[in-house]
Amino acid sequence: MTQSSVGKLHSELFLQQQLQEVITLLEKQQLEKSLVQRDVATTDLIETVLYKQQQSRLQNKFAQLHPADIAAILESLPLDQRQIAWEAIKTDHEGQVLLEVSDAVRQTLISGMEAEELANVASQLNTDEIADIAADIPKRAMLKILRSLNGKERSDLNAILAYSENQIGSLMDFGMITIRSDLNLKAVIVYIRKLGKLPSHTDKLFVVDQNNVVQGVLPLQRLLTHRPALQVADVMVTDFVRFQGYQETAEVARAFERYDLISAPIVDENGKLQGRLCIDSILDFVREKSDEDLLSQAGVDEEEDLFSSVWKSARNRWGWLLVNVVTAFASTRIIGVFEDVILHLVALASLMPIIAAMGGNTGNQTSMLIIRSLALGQITPTNVSRMIKKELTLAIINGTFIGLIMGLLSLLLYQDVALSGVMASAMFINLLVAVVVGLVIPLVRHKFGYDPAVGTSVILTAITDSMGFFIFLALAKVFLIK
């Protein structure tokens, strides 16, 4: 890939080179430090000089990088090196970097900072940016930050923090430009030129009346393509999409996707402008939600720093593992009840895990499709019964098909027609159970306002395992043991 003289061709190779260079600098620093320490005669002075030299090299390196690139590098560094690198980042970058890193990494960075220092960093940020990282800031530092804000900023901050994490109010910013509808476009252009700078993601201006009620939006495109003598009222879009702060982010994200929005006003129940929501927050949300869904399937509770301490990671994963210990033991107790049946026909011990495993797999297929359809807002009260009917039909077909295969395979293995019949019937019944459970868990969790993805897989597998063992061994007891 040739790097042309003009412009920057983005590639992650570049980022990896930067990371490698930072690591080299850090390792050099550590090496020199250890050399100095080994030589007891050397004074602290030399150590300090060498250290400072390396730090300024690191500082120069970081000064050339975009805060988001610095964040990516910090996320890829192990804890000890990350701390040293963080100290080398000039203060006027720190705020932006803190915003860009993941929550888990932000906590490791903040944990090493004094309240005073943190308040300084926060002073580089907008109110909405402070709100983004507020959850990770210790109380003492937060008080300092609050004291440094003026009345308007403090009430803005409180407005955002009043919303819960899954409401769009928590993601709003205040970087909006408002105009009146009786201006002409020329006056608007003069006004913008006087402002000197537009907030990022400004693709439209919000038109408000004297009570701050949003009357329409003026896209920059309309501002640029219409005659300057026209009035805002004649050019603005009145059929625009707007949201209220309490709406769920998942729903709003779908609206952003559907209508290809870049920014949208957030209003209160009277139509008064409260703030603005931008596509970058939505993209971050969709990415984070997708991560969460994937991880929660495996029973990992929250975002994990790639290099968080082993103990922290362990705690993060034990929750569901312990649930698993309990459910796994419960399902084996069912086998325990039928130990006499197994002693009569030991082939049952070999065959029973298949019934359980296939049930788990089929149930997971159903539940994943439901979880995804719920996430896309495709399941509505009007079509849910049709969908359930379809999944059940599918379960009967799959059950018959896989039941027959299983019956035939066990016939080949054990030449026992009765055993094969039990195998096929248990398979059929357990697949039906699995699909019903795979339908019910996410739908019920969703109905009661819980995230349908969390823990579904663990609960489902626990049920299909227990039921699989029970159905198979109970049928065997009734039909095979004389």
Place this chain on the structure above:
Amino acid sequence: MTQSSVGKLHSELFLQQQLQEVITLLEKQQLEKSLVQRDVATTDLIETVLYKQQQSRLQNKFAQLHPADIAAILESLPLDQRQIAWEAIKTDHEGQVLLEVSDAVRQTLISGMEAEELANVASQLNTDEIADIAADIPKRAMLKILRSLNGKERSDLNAILAYSENQIGSLMDFGMITIRSDLNLKAVIVYIRKLGKLPSHTDKLFVVDQNNVVQGVLPLQRLLTHRPALQVADVMVTDFVRFQGYQETAEVARAFERYDLISAPIVDENGKLQGRLCIDSILDFVREKSDEDLLSQAGVDEEEDLFSSVWKSARNRWGWLLVNVVTAFASTRIIGVFEDVILHLVALASLMPIIAAMGGNTGNQTSMLIIRSLALGQITPTNVSRMIKKELTLAIINGTFIGLIMGLLSLLLYQDVALSGVMASAMFINLLVAVVVGLVIPLVRHKFGYDPAVGTSVILTAITDSMGFFIFLALAKVFLIK
């Protein structure tokens, strides 16, 4: 929620109401049709009149809706009703609706259309939009469409179709505005006003030289905030992010997130402008990739229409289920080998599924974290060994901890110290195996250019099951059977 007189407060309740109204119209139509058919005396004429009446009601309903909303309604309708609704959508909306629906639903809509009709619909679309749906268009219709394009359009279309699905070239459009650097801003504003309309997502203009090489970008914000007398060359941004068509969409999506981009130029190896990439394509990609990852975990191969025929759904899910049949049978053959051991000590039959299940769960936690870190580009050659070391340490801690719990629980159940020892050791070893497998599968798949998410869970579970049974029963045979 009050609906204010000005503007549209977005809410999915609105969409659900629309869906309900459409369904009511459709059901009325079907009802009247059946009434007419029952009365044999009625002529075809009346039937046609009634049908037409309902169709025009449906048409009016759809005419008021955004194409994306129509698409969402079609996706929520069962096949038969979807077909009738589709016929009621006026031709000048059809193209946009086809673009907005999911691939699976698009296929059901297109399958009922004549080549002629489809070519007409395509004529409403831009070249890049035709490229988006090209994969679903039958050959005969595609030829008709190609014949209707001019030379430039045909070469644009070919340029997009030349890229594979996971390269950004396949997502580019040609809705860019190019200007020369020697213009002043006033001239640019006059030029835009003459164009009369800007393509959607235009947040910047591309500055090119006479060879179409991109020299910089002029954000609309700079155009609006700088003095009109200034030259483009003095105001444009030269340190801008650009991409090449062959770059992977996953990598480019991360760049869009990192640098908060709305649009970016795509250039060839000489820096010549090829096309444009916009945030809406990126958001769609992130959403689709997340769906795919989630579904592939459960062994569902591709996007499924909520109402696709039962047979189509069954085929979509059988692939992995059959793989599961094979792996499940393989793991039970291992149990078969140890049937004599189980006959000696039937408690083994109850305990062995726990070893397998806990191994699967732990391995899945590790593999999911790796898959996610790979998707975020966090795993680089420089930190992979550190990360492996961390996961292995974690496996040893978890193995010891869970091994001890399992040993204790089985001691309580069976009062057999030797059996508990075997249980604890087998647990420990299988958790180590699980973590190693959970690390190796996604890393190796990624290294060889495959999607690390596909099938990982199925393969992992197959290995942890077989190994779990083998380790436990083999240890039991050696240490418990005299």
